[in-house]
Amino acid sequence: MIIWLLGSAVIAQDSVMHxxxxxxxxxxxxxxxxxxxxxxxxxxxxxxxMPLRHLGMTSYTALQIRGEIAFSNNSVVKVIxxxxxxxxxxIFDRDIVYNGTIIDGRSGIDxxxxxxxxxxxxxxxxxxxxxxxxxxxxxxxxxxxxVFYLDGxxxxxxxxxxxxxxxxxxxxxxxxxxxxxxxxLRHRGILSFEASGTYIPKFKSFYTEGGHVYxxxxxxxxxxxxxxxxxxxRIGVGGKLRHMKLFQESHEDTNELSMLVAGPYIELRYxx
Numbered sequence: 001m002i003i004w005l006l007g008s009a010v011i012a013q014d015s016v017m018h019x020x021x022x023x024x025x026x027x028x029x030x031x032x033x034x035x036x037x038x039x040x041x042x043x044x045x046x047x048x049x050m051p052l053r054h055l056g057m058t059s060y061t062a063l064q065i066r067g068e069i070a071f072s073n074n075s076v077v078k079v080i081x082x083x084x085x086x087x088x089x090x091i092f093d094r095d096i097v098y099n100g101t102i103i104d105g106r107s108g109i110d111x112x113x114x115x116x117x118x119x120x121x122x123x124x125x126x127x128x129x130x131x132x133x134x135x136x137x138x139x140x141x142x143x144x145x146x147v148f149y150l151d152g153x154x155x156x157x158x159x160x161x162x163x164x165x166x167x168x169x170x171x172x173x174x175x176x177x178x179x180x181x182x183x184x185l186r187h188r189g190i191l192s193f194e195a196s197g198t199y200i201p202k203f204k205s206f207y208t209e210g211g212h213v214y215x216x217x218x219x220x221x222x223x224x225x226x227x228x229x230x231x232x233x234r235i236g237v238g239g240k241l242r243h244m245k246l247f248q249e250s251h252e253d254t255n256e257l258s259m260l261v262a263g264p265y266i267e268l269r270y271x272x
Contacts, residue, residue, distance in 0.1 A: 020070045027064035027267035033057045036259030040165045042100025057088035074126035086114040098150045099165045102158035113149040138178035170207045189228040210252020219244045234269040
């Protein structure tokens with residue numbers, strides 16, 4: 001859906017404005033977990049609220065692939081794919097209850113099978129262009145798809161054997177808004193920043209799982225970087241702060257995932 005909407009935006013822009021440039025970017029990030037937790041209830045089994053750092057999640061890598069089309073009216077359309085390679089393991093002195101499954105914590109729990117990707121569609125346009133400073137507004141859609149694992153040995157007394165929760169099963173593409181800017185340094189290079197976010201209060205969705213599913217979502221992303229151009233390649237180093245919280249609730253279950261991470265990155269952008 002995000003790709004279709006952004007494709008429509010590109011067609012609309014292209015009909016009235018000439019494309020200026022097309023860019024492709026790859027970015028490597030090392031994210032450090034500052035806080036967060038995962039909690040999944042299944043019927044009468046409330047489930048344990050597990051802090052991510054207690055699960056051994058201290059840091060992990062993330063890879064981003066980004067495509068951009070810049071138009072002559074100072075607007076840009078972007079499609080961004082982020083993949084997070086979650087890692088972490090821990091041993092507990094008790095059983096852990098997760099998604100209605102009783103897991104033997106003494107045998108160890110591993111989150112490495114977790115699959116998490118994000119697709120974001122962005123439209124930006126410059127509203128202030130003075131001297132070496134530019135400011136732009138940011139709008140778009142963001143879609144988080146997560147299958148979160150607490151992989152381990154299932155206890156013989158467990159009523160279920162699912163050691164994962166498919167948060168992506170009730171996922172939506174949510175709107176985001178933000179502000180960005182850049183300052184061109186007089187000697188060489190560009191300093192850039194961007195901050196965007198989403199807050200969706202609890203609402204009744206059309207999804208059903210033991211009754212109607214109520215959803216709540218929030219995210220925030222702050223990014224700052226320094227870039228320098230070398231012919232058609234732009235090299236950038238920077239850092240980002242990222243928050244995301246998912247909440248899903250029905251009569252059958254309650255799913256929560258919250259995370260606050262930060263870390264440095266390096267990226268390469270090529271202009272076609």
